[in-house]
Amino acid sequence: xxxxxxxxxxxxxxxxxxxxxxxxxxxxxxxxxxxxxxxxxxxxxxxxxxxxxxxxxxxxxxxxxxxxxxxxxxxxxxxxxxxxxxxxxxxxxxxxxxxxxxxxxxxxxxxxxxxxxxxxxxxxxxxxxxxxxxxxxxxxxxxxxxxxxxxxxxxxxxxxxxxxxxxxxxxxxxxxxxxxxxxxxxxxxxxxxxxxxxxxxxxxxxxxxxxxxxxxxxxxxxxxxxxxxxxxxxxxxxxxxxxxxxxxxxxxxxxxxxxxxxxxxxxxxxxxxxxxxxxxxxxxxxxxxxxxxxxxxxxxxxxxxxxxxxxxxxxxxxxxxxxxxxxxxxxxxxxxxxxxxxxx
Numbered sequence: 001x002x003x004x005x006x007x008x009x010x011x012x013x014x015x016x017x018x019x020x021x022x023x024x025x026x027x028x029x030x031x032x033x034x035x036x037x038x039x040x041x042x043x044x045x046x047x048x049x050x051x052x053x054x055x056x057x058x059x060x061x062x063x064x065x066x067x068x069x070x071x072x073x074x075x076x077x078x079x080x081x082x083x084x085x086x087x088x089x090x091x092x093x094x095x096x097x098x099x100x101x102x103x104x105x106x107x108x109x110x111x112x113x114x115x116x117x118x119x120x121x122x123x124x125x126x127x128x129x130x131x132x133x134x135x136x137x138x139x140x141x142x143x144x145x146x147x148x149x150x151x152x153x154x155x156x157x158x159x160x161x162x163x164x165x166x167x168x169x170x171x172x173x174x175x176x177x178x179x180x181x182x183x184x185x186x187x188x189x190x191x192x193x194x195x196x197x198x199x200x201x202x203x204x205x206x207x208x209x210x211x212x213x214x215x216x217x218x219x220x221x222x223x224x225x226x227x228x229x230x231x232x233x234x235x236x237x238x239x240x241x242x243x244x245x246x247x248x249x250x251x252x253x254x255x256x257x258x259x260x261x262x263x264x265x266x267x268x269x270x271x272x273x274x275x276x277x278x279x280x281x282x283x284x285x286x287x288x289x290x291x292x293x294x295x296x297x298x299x300x301x302x303x304x305x306x307x308x309x310x311x312x313x314x315x316x317x318x319x320x321x322x323x324x325x326x327x328x329x330x331x332x333x334x335x336x337x338x339x340x341x342x343x344x
Contacts, residue, residue: 035267036207036234037165037176039141043067044084044096044114046323046339050308051275052289054259056197057184057245062098062341065112065147068199068241069159070182072110072149077319077343078102084339089332091119100147107150116141123170140168157184163204165236171213178204178236193247200240208233238266243273253281269294275306285310287325302330319343 045063048055056068062082064071084096098112118139122131144166149159161180167173182199208231215226243261250256261273275289287308293301308325321341328334 031267032269033267034234035237036174037167037178037202037236039114039116039143039167040163040165040178040202041237042086042088042094042114042116043337044086044094044339045082046084046308046325046337047277047285047287047310047321049327049337050287050289050306050310050323050325051257051259051277052273052291052306054243054261054273054275054289055245055257055277056182056199056241056243056261057195057259058247058257059184059197061343062100062110062112063339064149064159065098065100065110065145065161068182068184068197068243069147069149069161069180070157070184070197070199072100072147072159073108073151073157075100075102075108075343080319080341080343082339082341084337086335086337087333088335089329093117107148110145110147110149112145112147114143114145137170140166142166155186157186158182163202165204165207167207167209169213172209172211174207174209176205176207176236178202188244193249195245195247197243197245198241200238202236202238204236206233206235235266237268240264255279269296283312285312285323300330303327304330317344 043049043053044066048059048063048067053067059067059071060074061072062075062080064074078101080100082098086094088094094114094116096112096114098110100108100110103109120136120138123133123135123137124131143163145161145163147159147161149157151157159182163178165176165178180199180201182197184195184197186195188194188196210231214229214231216229218225218227241261241263243259245257245259247257248255257277259275263271263273265271272292273289275287278286287310289306291301291303292298298304306325306327308323310321310323312319312321319342323339325337326334
């Protein structure tokens with residue numbers, strides 16, 4: 001009991017510290033657009049996105065692999081699989097597949113892959129700058145991850161995700177390794193329904209392109225001789241996210257969750273995320289969220305609000321969950337994210 005009480009005090013102190021300094025810290029807007037591997041910032045999981053990504057304190061199951069790996073150990077089924085797809089803009093889509101397994105006392109292990117579909121892009125060259133040849137190419141952007149999560153006790157969950165980031169176009173490619181680490185603390189300070197989540201994302205190696213596309217032929221030499229043009233090395237878009245959530249059961253059939261997050265971005269202005277979820281009989285879910293970026297007028301933000309709906313049904317021991325989220329976009333059509341999850 002003394003250990004748990006001490007952890008509660010520490011968790012409350014950390015929460016108070018971050019919430020206190022967050023208005024004073026404005027990220028690093030001077031570095032906007034200079035990170036590599038921005039694909040890491042494209043969200044997956046319709047449930048949490050429907051709440052504006054504010055759910056790091058309560059994120060659970062396979063969705064938590066992206067949002068906060070600590071919550072992955074809340075997976076209820078022994079084995080689960082999820083697939084989601086989202087239209088980002090124009091013909092660009094993001095597909096996501098994840099599998100999770102309960103390893104008993106050892107914890108939970110998950111595997112996931114996120115891949116972009118850019119469609120067919122006309123191939124242009126210095127000789128054919130209009131793409132008249134009809135040749136096409138499609139870039140390959142993907143993130144593959146392995147996640148481990150474990151419940152330390154009834155109140156504390158921890159998780160770690162290792163990610164391989166790869167990007168390639170014809171004759172050029174880049175790879176990097178990164179990890180996320182997170183913690184969730186439930187019944188914070190002994191308050192029923194109050195939880196805290198903390199996650200550090202995208203800490204890893206730099207991303208640097210290489211390949212034959214960066215070879216140029218030296219002039220004035222008898223034999224064909226090539227030298228490689230040096231390319232820039234870019235850090236990944238790391239961030240720290242702290243969230244607090246409160247879950248309240250109104251009665252036996254109705255419950256509601258409120259969430260709030262602060263996000264400190266290494267390559268941009270900091271964010272505040274807010275969200276809520278209403279549940280009826282753990283069957284039907286309604287969600288909403290809002291993103292507020294510091295030092296940017298709301299009408300200039302690329303993304304602002306989200307809406308979501310979910311349906312959860314158990315049939316013969318098999319759990320089926322269908323979730324949908326909509327995220328508005330200031331300059332493009334809104335994003336539509338569909339998720340299907342099956343648990344056994």
